[in-house]
Amino acid sequence: xSAAVMRVDAVRKRFGGLVAVNDVSFTLGAGExxxxxxxxxxxxxxxxxxxxxVRRPDAGTVHVGERDISGLPAHRVARVGLxxxxxxxxxxxxxxxxxxxxxGAYCQTRRKARARSIAAECVEAVGLTHKANEDADRxxxxxxxxxxxxxxxxxxxxxxxxxxxxxxxxxxGVPLLIELIHxxxxxxxxxxxxxxxxxxxxxxxxxxxxxxxxxVIAEGDPATVMxxxxxxxxxxxxxxxxx
Amino acid sequence: xxxxxxxxxxxxxxxxxVGAAALTILVTAPGMGGYxxxxxxxxxxxxxxxxxxxxxxGYAGRFSFGHAAFFGVGAYTTxxxxxxxxxxxxxxxVGAAxxxxxxxxxxxxxxxxGVRGPYFALSTLALAETLRVVFTNWxxxxxxxxxxxxxxxxxxxxxxxxxxxxxxxYLILGLAAAVTALVAALDxxxxxxxxxxxxxxxxxxASLGVDxxxxxxxxxxxxxxxxxxxxxxxxxxxxxIEAPTVYGVEISVAMVIPVLLGGVGTVWGPLLxxxxxxxxxxxxxxxxxxxxxxxxVVYGIVIAxxxxxxxxxxxxxxxxxxxVDQPPVAPVTPPVPVGAAR
Numbered sequence: 001x002s003a004a005v006m007r008v009d010a011v012r013k014r015f016g017g018l019v020a021v022n023d024v025s026f027t028l029g030a031g032e033x034x035x036x037x038x039x040x041x042x043x044x045x046x047x048x049x050x051x052x053x054v055r056r057p058d059a060g061t062v063h064v065g066e067r068d069i070s071g072l073p074a075h076r077v078a079r080v081g082l083x084x085x086x087x088x089x090x091x092x093x094x095x096x097x098x099x100x101x102x103x104g105a106y107c108q109t110r111r112k113a114r115a116r117s118i119a120a121e122c123v124e125a126v127g128l129t130h131k132a133n134e135d136a137d138r139x140x141x142x143x144x145x146x147x148x149x150x151x152x153x154x155x156x157x158x159x160x161x162x163x164x165x166x167x168x169x170x171x172x173g174v175p176l177l178i179e180l181i182h183x184x185x186x187x188x189x190x191x192x193x194x195x196x197x198x199x200x201x202x203x204x205x206x207x208x209x210x211x212x213x214x215x216v217i218a219e220g221d222p223a224t225v226m227x228x229x230x231x232x233x234x235x236x237x238x239x240x241x242x243x
Numbered sequence: 244x245x246x247x248x249x250x251x252x253x254x255x256x257x258x259x260x261v262g263a264a265a266l267t268i269l270v271t272a273p274g275m276g277g278y279x280x281x282x283x284x285x286x287x288x289x290x291x292x293x294x295x296x297x298x299x300x301g302y303a304g305r306f307s308f309g310h311a312a313f314f315g316v317g318a319y320t321t322x323x324x325x326x327x328x329x330x331x332x333x334x335x336x337v338g339a340a341x342x343x344x345x346x347x348x349x350x351x352x353x354x355x356x357g358v359r360g361p362y363f364a365l366s367t368l369a370l371a372e373t374l375r376v377v378f379t380n381w382x383x384x385x386x387x388x389x390x391x392x393x394x395x396x397x398x399x400x401x402x403x404x405x406x407x408x409x410x411x412x413y414l415i416l417g418l419a420a421a422v423t424a425l426v427a428a429l430d431x432x433x434x435x436x437x438x439x440x441x442x443x444x445x446x447x448x449a450s451l452g453v454d455x456x457x458x459x460x461x462x463x464x465x466x467x468x469x470x471x472x473x474x475x476x477x478x479x480x481x482x483x484i485e486a487p488t489v490y491g492v493e494i495s496v497a498m499v500i501p502v503l504l505g506g507v508g509t510v511w512g513p514l515l516x517x518x519x520x521x522x523x524x525x526x527x528x529x530x531x532x533x534x535x536x537x538x539x540v541v542y543g544i545v546i547a548x549x550x551x552x553x554x555x556x557x558x559x560x561x562x563x564x565x566x567v568d569q570p571p572v573a574p575v576t577p578p579v580p581v582g583a584a585r
Contacts, residue, residue, distance in 0.1 A: 052450060053449075054446060054449070054450065073449065073454075074446070074449035074450050075448075075449045075450075075451075075452050075453055075454045075455070078449070078450055078451060078452035079452050083450070083451075084450055086446075086447065086450075090444050090446070090447045092439070092440050092443040092444060092447060092448075093443055094439070094443060094508075095436075095439055095440065095443065099436060099439075102436060103436055103437065103440045103448065103451045103452075103453060104451040104452065106433050106436070106437075106452065107451070107452035110433065112431075112432075112433065115433070151447075151451060152450075152451075154451075155451055155452055
């Protein structure tokens with residue numbers, strides 16, 4: 001965990017009267033897996049939107065390496081080497097799995113044959129090779145999650161934002177996704193993970209960031225954050241500690 | 244599996260059908276009567292225009308309901324410049340350039356203000372209607388009298404005028420083949436994939452590095468320019484244009500229907516749709532010769548039935564896709580403890 005590959009400084013986003021993300025700052029180290037936890041409405045997905053250029057922050061900056069990417073449109077951010085998945089599943093319907101992934105692969109090359117081989121590698125990395133020619137909207141939820149990862153991976157990122165990749169996946173599919181995150185971490189990617197499954201987040205994260213109502217309420221190594229009284233009160237609940 | 248072999252060979256079957264039809268037209272054309280040839284030229288012109296619409300309406304998913312705007316710009320530019328002694332081929336190019344600018348402006352403005360879906364369709368309709376009214380009242384372009392192109396006897400490719408219908412038929416067949424080759428190339432190209440991606444989901448496409456505004460604008464400008472070429476052809480073929488016709492809703496509709504019928508966003512769909520449509524149209528017209536308007540009712544019913552039962556058009560028949568249940572998107576909210584059963 002040497003130099004920070006990404007630095008987020010006091011980003012803020014307001015929707016009308018609601019401050020969805022309020023002066024959130026964090027850094028992401030090279031090769032680090034940072035877990036983001038917090039109840040629904042904490043601003044986790046909005047934070048991803050601000051970092052990935054889907055929405056413009058009202059204030060604050062995002063640096064990837066030395067480069068200030070705050071306010072860049074999403075397609076430029078993708079080419080800086082920051083890729084994301086979406087919480088709400090969004091396969092490009094009517095396109096095959098390979099075509100879905102090739103869209104991202106064209107970030108790395110303009111040549112079709114090269115894009116195809118990058119796509120094939122990424123599809124294989126997430127274990128979807130047997131579905132490569134299927135229409136994307138015919139995949140199961142777990143497969144769609146993996147397609148999201150393959151697509152993001154194909155853009156050739158240094159930083160990957162994974163938004164609840166195990167949500168809605170049946171328990172038997174979860175170990176596969178945990179293994180996938182470990183695999184991505186071994187590929188020298190720096191990763192930010194939003195998760196509600198504690199099993200997943202504790203298994204993969206090097207560090208945790210807990211959010212509530214748009215602000216960071218705790219940050220540090222996972223065990224410490226999980227014992228933090230504020231985190232227990234605001235997010236985990238008493239029953240979690242008792243279990 | 245039958246379904247698999249169909250989906251692999253579907254486009255080939257479609258290409259074969261369209262190729263056979265084109266060949267039949269080519270071979271029988273010299274012996275065709277005047278009326279039949281007019282019908283065929285019209286049908287091929289609209290097949291060409293449908294393919295032009297397909298670029299932006301099918302691939303980029305911008306459902307324009309006012310492509311007559313670009314058709315009219317092409318027709319009028321060629322006609323009016325022709326009246327001032329400008330060669331029609333040059334007029335065609337200038338008209339295509341004007342239409343491309345208009346198409347690009349439309350794409351930029353609608354992107355900037357997030358005008359999508361039905362709202363986009365309505366705004367394009369409004370654009371065509373506005374032009375229709377403006378051109379009907381604009382003295383410089385002949386106002387309600389329209390534009391008459393001077394005809395000098397004799398055929399000349401350079402003057403884009405022929406004293407028989409046959410060269411027009413060859414010309415429009417060539418244009419339809421050329422635009423289809425272009426769409427086929429686009430279909431296989433990175434840009435075609437980008438267009439399909441942004442059609443399905445702009446946010447996702449952007450997150451994968453696609454500059455949605457740029458490519459939507461390219462598609463709109465290209466589609467508009469090619470549509471204007473069709474308008475220029477129309478002017479040179481009929482030698483007379485008037486705003487209510489060339490900017491009319493009928494033209495816009497006639498460009499969309501074959502694509503819906505044949506298959507939106509496919510290479511062969513617009514042509515298959517046109518191929519299926521021409522006999523329906525002519526048949527209904529012949530059947531209700533003494534009941535004006537009844538043919539349009541039949542035409543409307545056929546289209547309604549197709550859209551309800553064949554949402555993916557005729558190409559959907561060639562490339563069947565069994566329905567599957569959509570997996571639910573689970574609203575997982577609470578933290579799930581380690582070792583919990585869920």
